[in-house]
Amino acid sequence: MGEAQMAMSPPLRIIPLGGLGEIGLNMMVIEYGDAAIVIDVGLMFPEDHMFGIDIVIPDFTYLRERPERVQGIFLTHGHEDHIGALSYLLRELSPPVYGTPLTLGLVQEKLREHRLDTPPVFITLKPGVPVILGPFEIDPIAVTHSIADSVAFGIHTPVGRLVHTGDFKIDPTPVDGVSFNLQRFEEYGAMGTLALLSDSTNAERRGHTRSELDVGKNLEALFPKIDGRIIFTTFSSNIHRIQQVITAAQHNGRKVFFSGKSIVNNVRIAAELGYLSVPAEVDGSIETLDKTPDHQVVIVTTGSQGEPMSSLFRIATDNHKQIQVHEGDTVFLSARMIPGNEEAISRVINCLFRKGAKVLHEGNSSIHVSGHASQDEQKKMIEMVRPRYFIPIHGEPRQLVSHADLAQSIGFPKERILLLENGEIAELTAETFRKAGTVPVERVYIDGNGVGDVGHVILKERQHLGSDGLIVVAIGFERETGTLRMQPEFRSRGFTFEEGSEIWSEIRETVNRLLPELEIIAKTGLEGVEAKVQQSLKKMIHKRMNRRPVIIPVIIQV
Numbered sequence: 001m002g003e004a005q006m007a008m009s010p011p012l013r014i015i016p017l018g019g020l021g022e023i024g025l026n027m028m029v030i031e032y033g034d035a036a037i038v039i040d041v042g043l044m045f046p047e048d049h050m051f052g053i054d055i056v057i058p059d060f061t062y063l064r065e066r067p068e069r070v071q072g073i074f075l076t077h078g079h080e081d082h083i084g085a086l087s088y089l090l091r092e093l094s095p096p097v098y099g100t101p102l103t104l105g106l107v108q109e110k111l112r113e114h115r116l117d118t119p120p121v122f123i124t125l126k127p128g129v130p131v132i133l134g135p136f137e138i139d140p141i142a143v144t145h146s147i148a149d150s151v152a153f154g155i156h157t158p159v160g161r162l163v164h165t166g167d168f169k170i171d172p173t174p175v176d177g178v179s180f181n182l183q184r185f186e187e188y189g190a191m192g193t194l195a196l197l198s199d200s201t202n203a204e205r206r207g208h209t210r211s212e213l214d215v216g217k218n219l220e221a222l223f224p225k226i227d228g229r230i231i232f233t234t235f236s237s238n239i240h241r242i243q244q245v246i247t248a249a250q251h252n253g254r255k256v257f258f259s260g261k262s263i264v265n266n267v268r269i270a271a272e273l274g275y276l277s278v279p280a281e282v283d284g285s286i287e288t289l290d291k292t293p294d295h296q297v298v299i300v301t302t303g304s305q306g307e308p309m310s311s312l313f314r315i316a317t318d319n320h321k322q323i324q325v326h327e328g329d330t331v332f333l334s335a336r337m338i339p340g341n342e343e344a345i346s347r348v349i350n351c352l353f354r355k356g357a358k359v360l361h362e363g364n365s366s367i368h369v370s371g372h373a374s375q376d377e378q379k380k381m382i383e384m385v386r387p388r389y390f391i392p393i394h395g396e397p398r399q400l401v402s403h404a405d406l407a408q409s410i411g412f413p414k415e416r417i418l419l420l421e422n423g424e425i426a427e428l429t430a431e432t433f434r435k436a437g438t439v440p441v442e443r444v445y446i447d448g449n450g451v452g453d454v455g456h457v458i459l460k461e462r463q464h465l466g467s468d469g470l471i472v473v474a475i476g477f478e479r480e481t482g483t484l485r486m487q488p489e490f491r492s493r494g495f496t497f498e499e500g501s502e503i504w505s506e507i508r509e510t511v512n513r514l515l516p517e518l519e520i521i522a523k524t525g526l527e528g529v530e531a532k533v534q535q536s537l538k539k540m541i542h543k544r545m546n547r548r549p550v551i552i553p554v555i556i557q558v
Contacts, residue, residue: 014162014391015426017422026040026042030157035133039076041084072098075099086107086111098125100140127141135158136157146235146370148275161188164197167372170209175244198393228326231315234302239267239275255296289323306343306346307344337362337363379406382407383410389417389418389428390404472552473551476558484518506540510537537551
């Protein structure tokens with residue numbers, strides 16, 4: 001493209017719809033003119049204050065209003081925070097979905113649970129084989145992570161090349177032998193890269209992330225020392241970790257029993273696609289678990305984050321139909337403790353100890369390694385790609401800022417680093433780099449079958465109810481005259497004191513003193529009665545108890 005054409009061409013736009021400033025919800029739009037591609041469509045699991053919420057998904061408003069622009073959806077790997085919201089996007093848009101075989105296998109399994117009007121078109125990616133789509137050429141690049149078949153993307157555009165790393169670490173000894181393609185990233189450095197978008201998750205961790213193979217070596221050393229059953233928990237998508245458990249079990253004469261819907265499905269899919277090997281002599285049927293001696297048992301299950309519906313939680317609390325804790329069991333929590341889950345994990349660990357089990361976790365044993373690059377690998381990525389501009393992605397604000405600081409520490413110019421927030425638009429040309437407005441990015445809450453019908457106001461009300469409780473006051477008035485016909489009745493839920501206590505006497509007295517005034521107000525409208533009851537009770541209870549329960553007046557006309 002000549003200089004005159006370059007001057008007339010539109011800028012390249014990078015629009016994060018999720019994943020910047022948080023862990024999860026990873027979703028990025030790359031747009032040139034009237035064409036766009038989407039990289040990942042991830043979910044986030046609810047935080048403690050999100051009462052009743054099942055999952056959180058990105059805001060699709062920007063794409064929903066421009067469906068004709070979306071040329072394709074490209075998936076970096078099969079973790080929930082990168083593919084978990086895809087089924088919701090495909091209800092509204094129907095572009096082709098591109099991914100490696102394992103990623104698409106996991107996606108297709110998830111989509112069976114959703115009834116889509118239009119069956120998606122899936123196209124398999126192979127590292128080193130580019131896809132040309134509109135003005136984009138997308139080059140999948142093999143990387144190592146905590147799930148097999150992970151890729152980064154080199155994206156060729158009329159403005160210049162981008163490199164989007166996805167989640168990665170540089171593992172010198174990958175379990176499956178599929179190496180991180182250092183050479184291809186160096187080639188992007190030699191060709192010239194406009195911008196690097198790089199994983200920031202471990203930007204605060206010094207050094208180099210340990211190899212996944214280290215976990216396998218530690219399991220091989222630990223398993224022979226354990227006399228009782230082994231209950232091993234990890235993320236259901238960590239196929240490499242599961243393979244190493246299977247291998248260690250085989251070497252120690254144990255059978256492996258899988259428990260939990262997601263882990264059973266993922267093991268089946270990975271085995272069918274050739275990413276996992278489960279020898280027949282190791283594969284145990286859960287129906288025969290009770291007949292198998294404890295020293296020959298390994299149970300692989302989910303629940304490393306203390307999730308209330310997980311298999312491990314149900315095992316620890318005696319609510320699992322097929323598995324109970326035996327004294328002498330050793331439980332492996334082989335996953336990083338995600339911030340915010342500490343209390344839930346601690347509860348599960350304490351339950352297990354009470355029942356006579358031992359618990360190994362990241363804090364007391366080397367049974368987990370991260371799937372994300374630490375500082376040395378992040379530096380190497382920048383040095384290999386040598387981008388003109390740098391955009392930290394995937395992480396909370398402190399991680400994004402730490403990644404930007406890390407880039408500066410190796411000489412990357414501060415003025416060519418752009419820290420974006422979700423919804424902010426980055427516009428790039430061959431010579432310029434700037435923020436250019438915002439798009440809507442409200443979090444969308446999934447509550448049961450409801451999509452987006454619970455917003456911040458409803459969540460705030462749920463928090464209010466959860467913290468201070470509810471008081472209902474029912475009063476009846478004559479429809480025509482406003483005369484009192486039903487004395488006040490009171491009900492409460494989640495309010496601290498019994499209804500015969502002193503505070504309840506004060507509540508009744510407060511409302512009874514209002515009755516003459518309420519009769520006058522009722523003549524002109526019941527809304528005024530509700531407001532007066534709410535105002536008076538809130539003021540009294542706050543003054544008396546420093547609490548703010550939800551007050552619901554029920555005004556009845558008779």
